[in-house]
Amino acid sequence: ALDISKLRDLTGYITLDSGYKNTGCTKSAITFLDGEKGILKYRGYPIEQLAEKSSFIEVAYLLIYGELPTQTQLNEFEELLKEHSDVPEQLKTILLAFPPEGHPMGKLCSVIASLSAFYPESLKPNASESEQNLTLVKLLAKLPSIVAYIQRHTLSHSYVASDNNLDYVTNFMNMAFGGHAGSTKVDPVVIDAMNKLLILHADHEQNCSTSTVRIVGSSDCNLYASVAAGVAALWGPLHGGANQAVIEMLEKIKNDGGDTAKWVAKAKDKNDPFRLMGFGHRVYKNFDPRAKIIKKACDDILNKLGIKDPVLEIAKHLEEAALNDPYFAERKLYPNVDFYSGIIYRALGFPTEMFTVLFALGRLPGWIAQWKEMRENKEPIGRPRQVYVGEVDRTFVDIKNR
Numbered sequence: 001a002l003d004i005s006k007l008r009d010l011t012g013y014i015t016l017d018s019g020y021k022n023t024g025c026t027k028s029a030i031t032f033l034d035g036e037k038g039i040l041k042y043r044g045y046p047i048e049q050l051a052e053k054s055s056f057i058e059v060a061y062l063l064i065y066g067e068l069p070t071q072t073q074l075n076e077f078e079e080l081l082k083e084h085s086d087v088p089e090q091l092k093t094i095l096l097a098f099p100p101e102g103h104p105m106g107k108l109c110s111v112i113a114s115l116s117a118f119y120p121e122s123l124k125p126n127a128s129e130s131e132q133n134l135t136l137v138k139l140l141a142k143l144p145s146i147v148a149y150i151q152r153h154t155l156s157h158s159y160v161a162s163d164n165n166l167d168y169v170t171n172f173m174n175m176a177f178g179g180h181a182g183s184t185k186v187d188p189v190v191i192d193a194m195n196k197l198l199i200l201h202a203d204h205e206q207n208c209s210t211s212t213v214r215i216v217g218s219s220d221c222n223l224y225a226s227v228a229a230g231v232a233a234l235w236g237p238l239h240g241g242a243n244q245a246v247i248e249m250l251e252k253i254k255n256d257g258g259d260t261a262k263w264v265a266k267a268k269d270k271n272d273p274f275r276l277m278g279f280g281h282r283v284y285k286n287f288d289p290r291a292k293i294i295k296k297a298c299d300d301i302l303n304k305l306g307i308k309d310p311v312l313e314i315a316k317h318l319e320e321a322a323l324n325d326p327y328f329a330e331r332k333l334y335p336n337v338d339f340y341s342g343i344i345y346r347a348l349g350f351p352t353e354m355f356t357v358l359f360a361l362g363r364l365p366g367w368i369a370q371w372k373e374m375r376e377n378k379e380p381i382g383r384p385r386q387v388y389v390g391e392v393d394r395t396f397v398d399i400k401n402r
């Protein structure tokens, strides 16, 4: 049996909080979140106002530099991003070396980490403020090209070059969808929808991927490798990967005859590993304000584009069935940001496997802002402790005697 007093001798006293459910790891001035009241603010501005009135790049500037830009600052920032939007030719070749059918998130992780090889100045431990700024600008500027090229590579389409006459989001959509027959994707309705989605994903305080970026960065690791680690954390279906998993679940329900009550029952069954994807959140215990905005945007966009997606009806029925069920009410489980986002991405023409990559495109300003804040605050290296529960005292046994 475990002798606790002996363990204390070995470890001292340690707070054990698996999953960091109630442990703050930093002070941050970027994003405010009240999970009980369903409030989300970036730098003090309510998410509802930003989603309604702002552009993604304006929000990126706000998150990274702390203030809304003046028109001149915004113009200069946009010009700087355009100047750096191209990616090196060798980087395009790296993508071509992957099997097209490989998962886009695997490609994204590798390509972002490889930027540190293309831009070795990002490794400089004592880079000046302007050098550090250029490193982050390059990442923000190049990610739309990288994401669009990953999509085109996955679909075996040739690349479309970045066009400096277009704004950030329009340029991205043009690179992702332009240049092949039948593309009408650069429609103002589509651009507006993309801006909204990217803004809603732009930061969310110390979630799994963001805290990964911070902890990797805390070892003085460069921004590109830190963000690549964040992309890996985002990939899991309990985090950003949920947007792909939601659509796959809704399709399955549709093909199974659309009986949402049956799937709600399955999600409640503790002997069944199935969970309702896009439901529940570690912090929101009332509603996810992003989900409210996205649900409305989803209806608007599908109407404006004249698209009828049977999966949207399934999603609405599923939400209603779950919300009227005591299991979900007792556990305070509500739709999260990912429940309706995939339906919009699909309406805009993105392949399902690209959904989490799009989440990463949106989350990038948050990851950058959090990495920068952590460095500016000179936070110590992240190094959690553990409570050791293994064997304590053993003597080596030679292999022939085991």
Ligand code: ACO
Residues within 6 Å of the ligand: 019, 237, 238, 239, 240, 242, 267, 268, 274, 275, 276, 277, 278, 279, 280, 281, 282, 283, 331, 333, 336, 337, 338
């Ligand atoms: N379906 C069914 N039951 C659920 C669900 C769900 N989606 N989510 C939580 N529960 C249940 C759990 O089984 C548990 O029940 P119990 O108390 O009877 O054991 C209870 O609700 C609490 O759940 P935890 O897993 O302890 O909550 P946690 O805060 O650790 O997890 C998470 C949060 C991961 C988001 C969880 O709700 C989940 O798996 N949701 C589905 C995946 C998803 O949509 N992820 C995206 C989150 S948003 C984002 O990252 C962008």
